[in-house]
Amino acid sequence: MRKIFTDFPIGGTFELSADDAHHVLVVLRHTVGDMIQVTDCTGATYECLITRMAGHSAFLTPTHKISEKKHTNGTVILAAGILKSDKFDWVIQKATELGVGTIVPVQMEHCVVKLNDARRKGRQERWQRLAMEAAKQCGRDDVPRIETVTDFSSLVEAYSHVRFVIPYEQETTPLTSVCSEIRTGDVLLCIGPEGGFARDTEIDYAEKNVSWCRTVSLGPRILRAETASLAALSIIMYERGFM
Ligand code: SAM
Numbered sequence: 427m428r429k430i431f432t433d434f435p436i437g438g439t440f441e442l443s444a445d446d447a448h449h450v451l452v453v454l455r456h457t458v459g460d461m462i463q464v465t466d467c468t469g470a471t472y473e474c475l476i477t478r479m480a481g482h483s484a485f486l487t488p489t490h491k492i493s494e495k496k497h498t499n500g501t502v503i504l505a506a507g508i509l510k511s512d513k514f515d516w517v518i519q520k521a522t523e524l525g526v527g528t529i530v531p532v533q534m535e536h537c538v539v540k541l542n543d544a545r546r547k548g549r550q551e552r553w554q555r556l557a558m559e560a561a562k563q564c565g566r567d568d569v570p571r572i573e574t575v576t577d578f579s580s581l582v583e584a585y586s587h588v589r590f591v592i593p594y595e596q597e598t599t600p601l602t603s604v605c606s607e608i609r610t611g612d613v614l615l616c617i618g619p620e621g622g623f624a625r626d627t628e629i630d631y632a633e634k635n636v637s638w639c640r641t642v643s644l645g646p647r648i649l650r651a652e653t654a655s656l657a658a659l660s661i662i663m664y665e666r667g668f669m
Contacts, residue, residue: 429465429562431569433554436466439477439487447484450476461489469495469568496567499669500611501527502662503588505581506655507534507619508541508549513652518553520656522560522570524663529557530585530614531575534628536621546575578628582635585614589638592616593658594629601642601658605665615662617655 430446442450450456458476464486465471471492478485504521508514508531521529531553533541541549554572561569576584589608593601593615616632623629633639644657 429565429567430462431558431562432464432466433558433569434466435468436464436470436472436474436488439485442484442486444482447482451479451482451484456484462486463492464488465567467569471567498527499609499666500613502659502666503528503530503585503612503614504617504655504659505530505532505585505614506617507532507537507651508539508575509537509619509651510539514553515556517652517655518556518572519560521659522557522566523564524656524659525566525668526570526659526663528571528573529553530573530581532581532616533575533577534619535578535624537619538621541575550574579631581616582632586636588612588614588636590614590616590632590636590640591658591662592623592629592632592639592641593644593654594618594623594641595643595648597641597643599640599642601644601661604640604642605661608662609666613662615655615658617651617658619651 428449432440450462456462456476458479460476461473462476463471464474472488473490473492474486474488476484477487504526506517509517514531518529550572557572558569591601591604591608591613629641644654649657
């Protein structure tokens with residue numbers, strides 16, 4: 427069954443989004459007095475009573491908490507160079523289905539798309555909505571967090587304590603050779619954009635500033651950036667038991 431999420435912590439009575447209200451009232455034919463389960467942005471799930479309907483709106487009151495956020499064995503973070511057209515949308519949707527915990531869109535040197543500050547905020551909101559939709563459709567218990575577009579040096583600064591795995595087409599060591607080291611704990615998978623990584627300012631910079639950083643190969647063929655993201659993420663999630 428499709429999950430219902432809120433993008434805020436559930437406290438008292440709240441209103442469902444228009445889309446969820448349509449699903450609950452029209453598709454599932456629920457009405458005032460019915461109970462439904464809703465998961466909030468912290469990952470906690472509540473039993474909620476439909477207390478009021480007004481036109482196309484539905485108001486819910488939580489009666490009790492069913493569960494807290496599930497404990498995982500760490501998070502897989504996907505930091506990927508932003509891509510043109512709808513390719514990044516596809517990455518967000520598929521990475522959500524595979525179980526990614528956080529996605530960091532990165533403005534890299536060789537990105538074809540250049541987003542100024544004003545457009546970064548709008549994109550983040552759109553991508554977060556896509557992640558929420560994908561999470562509902564695939565029955566996840568949580569919604570991946572989509573960060574605002576960041577620059578490569580800020581990415582390294584924010585995550586230098588996390589292990590970095592960087593698929594790089596000039597590398598020959600296969601991704602599978604590091605998998606035994608990343609089966610638990612937080613891991614950041616970093617994928618370049620259409621134009622690839624800048625050697626000095628990105629690959630060398632990460633190697634210098636991140637304490638555990640491995641460049642790896644995804645095989646002899648050069649994959650499109652979106653294929654590389656999903657191929658590498660699939661392998662890592664498989665090794666971690668899709669947790
Ligand atoms: N600009 C590069 C070129 O033309 O040679 C290709 C970049 S590729 C389209 C985008 C990203 O996918 C790369 O930065 C890398 O992270 C990843 N990638 C693609 N193929 C790969 C491979 N065979 N091994 C490792 N990483 C790969």
